[in-house]
Amino acid sequence: MTSEPVPLDLTADVVVAGGGPAGTWAALAAAEAGADVLLLDKGYCGTSGPTASGGTGVWYVDPEPAAREKAMASREGLGGYLADRRWMARVLDQTYENMNRLATEARYPFPVVDGELYKRGVQGPEYMRRMRSWVKRAGVRILDHSPVLELLVDNAGTVAGVRGHRRQHDTGYRVRAGAVVLATGGCAFLSKALGCDVDTGDGALYAAEVGAEMSGMEFSNAYGIAPTFTSVTKTAYYGFATFFRGDGTPLEGAGSQGGRSVIARELLRAGTVLCTLDQATPEQRQQMRLGQPNFFLTFDRLGIDPFTDRFPVTLLLEGTVRGTGGIRIAADDCATSVPGLFAAGDAATRELICGGFTGGGSHNSAWAMSSGTWAGRGAAQFASGLGAGTHRRRLTAAGGAGLRPTGTPRGAGWGEEAILVVREQVHPYDKNYLRHGDRLRPALAELDAAWSALRTGSGAAGAAAVRTRQAAAMVAHARWMYHSALARTESRGMARRQEFPGLDPAQHHRLTVGGLDEIWVRPEARETVAVAS
Amino acid sequence: MIEIVSGSRCVTCDVCVAVCPTNVFDRGPDGVPVIARQGDCQTCFMCEAHCPADALFVAPLTHPAPADSPFVDETHLVTGGLLGSYRKEIGWGRGRKPGARLAVGPELGAARITPAALS
Numbered sequence: 275m276t277s278e279p280v281p282l283d284l285t286a287d288v289v290v291a292g293g294g295p296a297g298t299w300a301a302l303a304a305a306e307a308g309a310d311v312l313l314l315d316k317g318y319c320g321t322s323g324p325t326a327s328g329g330t331g332v333w334y335v336d337p338e339p340a341a342r343e344k345a346m347a348s349r350e351g352l353g354g355y356l357a358d359r360r361w362m363a364r365v366l367d368q369t370y371e372n373m374n375r376l377a378t379e380a381r382y383p384f385p386v387v388d389g390e391l392y393k394r395g396v397q398g399p400e401y402m403r404r405m406r407s408w409v410k411r412a413g414v415r416i417l418d419h420s421p422v423l424e425l426l427v428d429n430a431g432t433v434a435g436v437r438g439h440r441r442q443h444d445t446g447y448r449v450r451a452g453a454v455v456l457a458t459g460g461c462a463f464l465s466k467a468l469g470c471d472v473d474t475g476d477g478a479l480y481a482a483e484v485g486a487e488m489s490g491m492e493f494s495n496a497y498g499i500a501p502t503f504t505s506v507t508k509t510a511y512y513g514f515a516t517f518f519r520g521d522g523t524p525l526e527g528a529g530s531q532g533g534r535s536v537i538a539r540e541l542l543r544a545g546t547v548l549c550t551l552d553q554a555t556p557e558q559r560q561q562m563r564l565g566q567p568n569f570f571l572t573f574d575r576l577g578i579d580p581f582t583d584r585f586p587v588t589l590l591l592e593g594t595v596r597g598t599g600g601i602r603i604a605a606d607d608c609a610t611s612v613p614g615l616f617a618a619g620d621a622a623t624r625e626l627i628c629g630g631f632t633g634g635g636s637h638n639s640a641w642a643m644s645s646g647t648w649a650g651r652g653a654a655q656f657a658s659g660l661g662a663g664t665h666r667r668r669l670t671a672a673g674g675a676g677l678r679p680t681g682t683p684r685g686a687g688w689g690e691e692a693i694l695v696v697r698e699q700v701h702p703y704d705k706n707y708l709r710h711g712d713r714l715r716p717a718l719a720e721l722d723a724a725w726s727a728l729r730t731g732s733g734a735a736g737a738a739a740v741r742t743r744q745a746a747a748m749v750a751h752a753r754w755m756y757h758s759a760l761a762r763t764e765s766r767g768m769a770r771r772q773e774f775p776g777l778d779p780a781q782h783h784r785l786t787v788g789g790l791d792e793i794w795v796r797p798e799a800r801e802t803v804a805v806a807s
Numbered sequence: 808m809i810e811i812v813s814g815s816r817c818v819t820c821d822v823c824v825a826v827c828p829t830n831v832f833d834r835g836p837d838g839v840p841v842i843a844r845q846g847d848c849q850t851c852f853m854c855e856a857h858c859p860a861d862a863l864f865v866a867p868l869t870h871p872a873p874a875d876s877p878f879v880d881e882t883h884l885v886t887g888g889l890l891g892s893y894r895k896e897i898g899w900g901r902g903r904k905p906g907a908r909l910a911v912g913p914e915l916g917a918a919r920i921t922p923a924a925l926s
C-alpha cells in the first residue's frame with residue numbers, strides 16, 4: 275500500500291460493495307459457497323437504494339414453456355433487439371429459484387391469491403429487512419455507512435481489495451480481499467427520485483479506473499413521473515392517468531408509457547402538466563392502495579385525492595437506475611473484463627435481458643437477484659482459486675479523480691461545482707431526454723471541462739472524499755452517456771435522437787464505452803456477442 | 808424531507824440514526840436524534856417505517872417545509888393521524904398484519920394515452 279496507515283484494516287475472501295438486492299444476494303451466494311464475506315454499504319443495508327424504499331414488481335414467471343416464451347418476447351422489440359434469449363432464460367430460472375427461497379428460507383410474507391403465493395412483486399421495506407437478516411444469518415459481516423472510495427489492485431492488475439470511509443466514525447478502512455463484487459446500484463444523478471440519492475454510480479467509476487468497460491450507456495435517460503415537488507417516482511399507476519395542460523385542456527398523446535416525451539415537451543414549453551388517475555375503477559383504486567401504499571403517501575399527506583383531483587406532475591431523472599447501461603459483463607458468472615472484479619444489479623448493464631429498453635417494472639429486480647447470485651458465487655470461486663498468499667500481495671490504490679489530483683490540488687470544492695454542472699447538463703429534458711446532437715455536444719463539452727477540473731485539481735480525504743468521488747462518478751457517467759448517445763446515430767430502445775428518428779439496421783449492435791480522461795466508444799465485437807449467445 | 812423528531816415520543820433507540828441511508832441524523836445530547844443534515848434527506852420515508860415509537864415525520868416534499876407549514880406542526884400531525892401513518896399502512900408494529908401479505912395491485916394493461924378531447 276502506498277497511502278498512509280488506516281485505522282481499520284480487514285481481510286475477507288469476498289467484498290461486496292453495496293447492500294441493495296444485488297449486493298445482498300451476492301453476499302448470500304458467496305457465503306453459501308463457503309467464502310468469508312464482508313458487505314459494505316454507503317448507507318444502510320436494508321433501507322438503502324430504490325428497492326428498499328420503493329418496492330418492485332418482479333419478473334417471476336412459471337417455468338411453463340408458453341409463459342416463458344411470452345415473457346421473453348414481451349420487450350424484445352421495445353429493447354431494439356439487443357437482448358439475449360439465453361440470458362433471459364437464465365435470469366427467469368434463477369429468479370424463480372430465488373423468489374421461492376425468499377418464501378421458504380426468509381419467510382417473506384407473500385400474499386395468497388387463489389390459494390397460491392403471489393410472487394410477482396415485493397414490498398420494499400419488508401423485502402430488504404428480510405434480506406439483511408438472512409445475510410447476517412449466513413455469516414456475512416456488514417459495515418453500514420461505510421462507502422467504498424476506491425479499489426485496490428495487485429501487481430498484475432487483479433482487483434484485490436477496497437478502501438473506504440466510515441462516515442459515522444469518521445475513520446478510514448481498508449479491506450484485503452480475494453475478489454470484489456460491485457453492487458453499488460445505478461446512477462440517478464442526485465435527482466431525489468425515490469431512494470436514489472445513494473446511487474451516484476460509484477462502482478462504475480471504480481471499475482473504469484482499473485480498466486473495466488461499460489455497455490449500453492446511451493440507454494440511461496429514464497425519467498420517472500412524480501407529483502411536483504415530491505420524490506415518489508412510482509410510475510406504473512400513471513397508466514390510469516389522464517394528463518392536462520395548465521389551462522385544463524387535455525394534453526393529447528401524453529401517457530406514462532408511450533407518451534412520456536409529450537409530458538417532457540409540455541413541461542419544457544409551459545412548466546406545468548396536470549394529471550388525474552380517473553381511469554381506475556373503484557375496485558382498482560382499492561387494489562392500488564394495498565399494492566403500493568407508498569404511492570399514496572404523498573397524496574394523503576398533501577390532501578390530494580389522486581382519483582378526482584388534478585395535481586401537477588414532474589419528471590425526475592432516474593438515469594441508469596431505470597435505464598439499462600452499466601459495467602459490461604464478460605462471462606456467465608458476471609465477471610467483468612478485469613480479473614477479481616465482478617458486477618451485479620444496476621451497476622452492471624442490463625442489456626442482456628432488456629436490450630435498450632428500461633428494466634424498470636420487473637426485469638431489473640430479476641436481474642439484481644440473479645446477477646447478484648452469480649457474481650457472489652463467481653467471486654467466491656475466484657477467491658478460493660487464489661490459494662495461500664492472497665492477503666500478502668502488494669496492493670496499489672487505483673482511485674484517481676477526487677482523490678489524487680494530477681495537477682495542483684485545489685481542494686474538495688470542485689466536487690460541489692461538478693455537481694452543479696451535472697444538474698445543468700444532465701437533468702434537463704431538452705438535453706438528456708429529448709436528445710439532439712446540437713444540444714448533446716455543448717453539454718458534453720461542459721462535462722469534459724468539469725472532468726478535467728476534477729481530475730487535475732480535486733483531492734480530498736475522509737468525508738469530503740465521499741462527495742468528490744460521487745461527483746467524479748456522476749460526471750464520468752454523464753460523459754459515457756453522451757459519448758454513446760452521439761455514437762448511436764439512430765433511435766433504438768430508449769436512446770432516441772430527434773435528428774435520427776428511425777431504426778438503422780446497420781447499428782444493430784451494443785455499444786461498449788470506456789476510458790476516463792479519453793473516452794472511446796465502439797460496437798461490441800461480434801465474437802463477444804457470439805460468446806454470449 | 809424529514810421535518811419532525813418528536814422529543815416526547817422518542818425512546819432514544821438510535822434506529823433512525825442507523826437506518827437513514829443518507830446519514831441525516833446525529834444523536835443529540837439527550838439521546839433524541841437531531842436532524843443534522845436535512846439537505847441530504849432524499850424523502851424516502853425509511854426512517855419513519857423503522858421508528859418503533861412513531862416519533863418521526865417525513866413531509867412529502869423534496870424541499871424544506873416553510874415555517875408556517877402544517878408539516879412542521881406536531882399537534883396538527885398527531886390530530887390528523889399522520890404521525891406513524893406509513894408504519895400503519897405497511898403493517899409494521901406489534902399486533903399488526905404485515906402489509907406485504909395484502910400487497911396485490913391491479914393488473915396493469917397498456918397505459919392510457921390522453922385523447923385530444925374527453926368524452
Ligand SMILES: Cc1cc2nc3c(=O)[nH]c(=O)nc-3n(C[C@H](O)[C@H](O)[C@H](O)COP(=O)(O)OP(=O)(O)OC[C@H]3O[C@@H](n4cnc5c(N)ncnc54)[C@H](O)[C@@H]3O)c2cc1C
Pocket residue numbers: 291292293294295296297314315316317318319322323324325326328329330331332333420421422423457458459460467468470472473474476477498506507508592595596618619620621633634635636637638639640642828
Ligand atoms: C421508484 C422506483 C421504482 C422501481 N420499481 C421497479 C419495479 O417495479 N421492478 C423492477 O424490476 N425494478 C424497479 N426499479 C428499479 C430497481 O429498484 C433497481 O433496479 C434495483 O434497486 C437495483 O438493485 P441494486 O441492488 O443493483 O441497486 P440499489 O438497490 O440501488 O442498491 C445499491 C446499494 O449500493 C449502495 N452504494 C452505492 N454506492 C456505494 C459505495 N460507493 N460504497 C458502498 N455502497 C454503495 C447503496 O447505498 C445501496 O444500498 C425501480 C426503481 C425506482 C427508482
Ligand code: SF4
Pocket residue numbers: 812813816817818819820821822823824839840857858859860861862863
Ligand atoms: S427511531 Fe424513533 S424512537 Fe428511535 S431514536 Fe429515532 S426517533 Fe427516537
Ligand code: SF4
Pocket residue numbers: 808809826827828829830831847848849850851852853854855865
Ligand atoms: S426520509 Fe429517508 S433520507 Fe430522509 S431522514 Fe428519513 S430515512 Fe433519511
